[in-house]
Amino acid sequence: MTPVSPALAALAIGDDGEPLIRWDWIRRNLSDDILSALKEHLILSFTPILLGLVIALPLGIACARWRRLYGPVLAVTSVLYALPSIALFVVLVAFSGLTYTTVVVPLTLYTLSVLVPSVVDGLGSVPAHVRQSAVAMGFGELRRLVQVDLPIALPVVMAGLRVATVSNISLVSVGALIGIGGLGELFTDGLRRDFPTPLVVGIVLIITLALLSDLILLLIQRLLTPWERARATRRKNRGQSRDRDRVPAAREGETA
């Protein structure tokens, strides 16, 4: 046993006096179990984000251009979003077996159902006068899209990306029920052995990972949109607030 500080020893719980965290277990399993689970978790949560982004951008741009397309796409994505991830995992086992694909595909679909509306809303938030100025300056359609519309849409798209990233990171763990769950496998392990340490380690790592990724995306967003910051300070000095600063309605929550 490693020495445990009194504060942590006070966390001891249960009739058998099993502490909430056994530091020696963490030390023993760090290099094999925990780190490989972490690696798997990173792969399983970020592959869907990248795939989702690659698909959602063109799809969202198409939906923003041809509004008729948006209705059906939105209907499909909102139904997909409501489906419990465990159900999708299980159904996919029939097609892709017990591979990473089985977890990556449903998470990509969730990412899409968050990102496509963000891209469409973001492009919709481009003010008409800005668009007209671009046209008047002789911007072609593609150039306008890349240099004007997309940069203005960026904050909304990034907000969606942050939501999708954080929820993907926590959803991956559900895959542990079919044996592919990254850090989620620490959960099933903890239940099998009736042992809280892996559970606490898994939960703490997942939350840390989620918050860290959120923070990094926020920083990226700030770096990519320097004009937003300038505008915010100007507004602050004038003592005004804008609608976008108000509390946004929550997006639909994700399902377990």
Next chain:
Amino acid sequence: MNAIFDALKWFGESAQWSGPDGIPHRFVEHCWYSLLAFAVTVLIALPLGLLFGHVRRGRLASVTGFAVTSSANAARALPTLGLLILAVVLTSAGDLVPILIPLVVLAVPPVLVNAYAGVQQVEPGLRDAAEGMGMTGAQVILRLEMPVALPLILLGLRTAAIQIVSTATLAAYVGLGGFGRYIVDGYARQEYDQMAGGAILVALMAVLIQALFTVLRRWAVSPGVRLQYAGA
């Protein structure tokens, strides 16, 4: 594709329609956990969201506003399965209460945030008019802010309900009943048709709830408010 047909065949077997492991009994179990968790969630989150949204001025308001919005973000990061198992490992397995705690913890934020945001977005002019008519604070909340915020409140409730129903599936993993039993037992016995059957049932539940809330929205939201939302 064959596997899916097997699952459909599984629905046809008469064993699936009676007894404690039958679909009707599992359905009742699933509904029971979900309704219990949903009721507790609504009792906690709805009054708080309405109240926090109602109080707009002062230092307290900015603190609660920040707390409410960050609760939604934090809830997204929480791994449901981990919380569920931790609750069971820390208490005695098989009890209903350790399952309900994580279900409620995860379902409270969407209800809270949407009720809060809905009430916050009520036009100040409407509130002034209500106060000018001599409505008390409670009357303003119940007769003005709640009906106007109803579309968002319903969205929050729907999100919470779907989340609870899908998370209740995981309860089977820690020894309870519900549709999750088919998935967990099927996985343990390597019976894919049963697993897929369970998955289809859970997915149907989620779609059903979504449909239910669409109907509820049409029925409960006042026509004037609906018009405003359609225009926005």
